[in-house]
Amino acid sequence: MKQLLNTLYVTSEDAYLSLKNDNVVVQQNDSTIGQIPLRSLEGIMSFSYKGASPALMGKCAEFGVGLSFFSPRGRYYCSVLGEKSRNVLLRREQFRFADDESMALSYARSFIIGKIYNCRWVLERTKRDHALRVNGERITAQSERLRQALSGVRDCMSIEELRGIEGLAAKDYFYAFDDLILRSKDDFFFQERSRRPPMDRMNALLSFVYSLLTNDCLAGLQGVGLDPYVGFLHVDRPGRASLALDLMEEFRPVIADRFSLTLVNTGAIKPSQFEVRENGGVFLSDSGRKTVLAAWQKRKQETITHPFLGEKIQWGLVPYVQSLLLARAVRGDLDAYPPFMWK
Known part of the structure; x- marks a missing residue:
């Protein structure tokens, strides 16, 4: 059974997500406000306009971490998911x-x-x-x-x-x-x-x-x-x-x-x-x-x-x-x- 682990919610409209050494890095106004190991996450939900780097998207897919994008008002856009469990x-x-x-x-x-x-x-x-x-x-x-x-x-x-x-x-x-x-x-x-x-x-x-x-x-x-x-x-x-x-x-x-x-x-x-x-x-x-x-x-x-x-x-x-x-x-x-x- 799939275990429910931690989900990272990014709610700041101007936050940008990137990758560094298998960590998701949250940046805002040229400053790093958070850095979390991807292996500790089940999913990332971003409510920011700025989005995420392709490198992070690829690593999320590799690690099986669901990366989902919403508008700041909560409208669902899309998700990046890996190849696991495809049948x-x-x-x-x-x-x-x-x-x-x-x-x-x-x-x-x-x-x-x-x-x-x-x-x-x-x-x-x-x-x-x-x-x-x-x-x-x-x-x-x-x-x-x-x-x-x-x-x-x-x-x-x-x-x-x-x-x-x-x-x-x-x-x-x-x-x-x-x-x-x-x-x-x-x-x-x-x-x-x-x-x-x-x-x-x-x-x-x-x-x-x-x-x-x-x-x-x-x-x-x-x-x-x-x-x-x-x-x-x-x-x-x-x-x-x-x-x-x-x-x-x-x-x-x-x-x-x-x-x-x-x-x-x-x-x-x-x-x-x-x-x-x-x-x-x-x-x-x-x-x-x-x-x-x-x-x-x-x-x-x-x-x-x-x-x-x-x-x-x-x-x-x-x-x-x-x-x-x-x-x-x-x-x-x-x-x-x-x-x-x-x-």
Whole structure:
């Protein structure tokens, strides 16, 4: 199993990454602000405009260190990954399944079952833990709609029908999402999902965390030999990591959404750590990104019992474990892909 080691986050917009004696060197304004051995890292996530040297990229590929680039606002650009774990036979099977709608549907259905199940669990958990602070009737009603959607997913006969069910289920889930925000309601509220750009603080936080989660899913899929750009549910587009987006669907509620809500509900993230642009878009400030990244790394170290394997693992390993299960299903070692359904 892939072990979760340290991840280096570079959040300064003007930082440049280079290589020196198998170390990653972080430079800012002609000064060295950090130097870390590559062998001690699992991944590097850079939120800088300046990028990294080709020498560092090559050494990261050689050492199996994932090097990912984001905009300072959290938009994912690309990753540099090595040749380890590439498996042409596995990928040929993946491509065949992606081109066969009946096979693709079986995988896509599993992803969406996991997503809707976990959305419903998030609502029910909040209702249970904060019964006196939330609109119980609304949450119960939306939870019931999600339960009905699960039945529709199991019975759907096409990818297009599945996308329609997923879209309606997402609306039902987000209709009650504002009830899950328990403090600072004047600053943190949710009316509807908005992207490119996010139009409020909650959407800005969700978009940033979704970018982090997408990167983990992409790295996990690359690590087991699957092509993260050929999906079963999301349509193939140049530059779109469709399979990573497929895989992250089941993780959005229990990993990204709950993490974001915890930051808000505990006061860990402050309203002042967001910036409003002239076009109305809202983004995390440099301080906000650092707060989120520190909490994200801490969250990934917490342990859970995996619902399918029954083994204790760190939260940060979940995308890697599910990637491995997906690869085994594609190879035929498992009868079907078991989605991550948190209990």
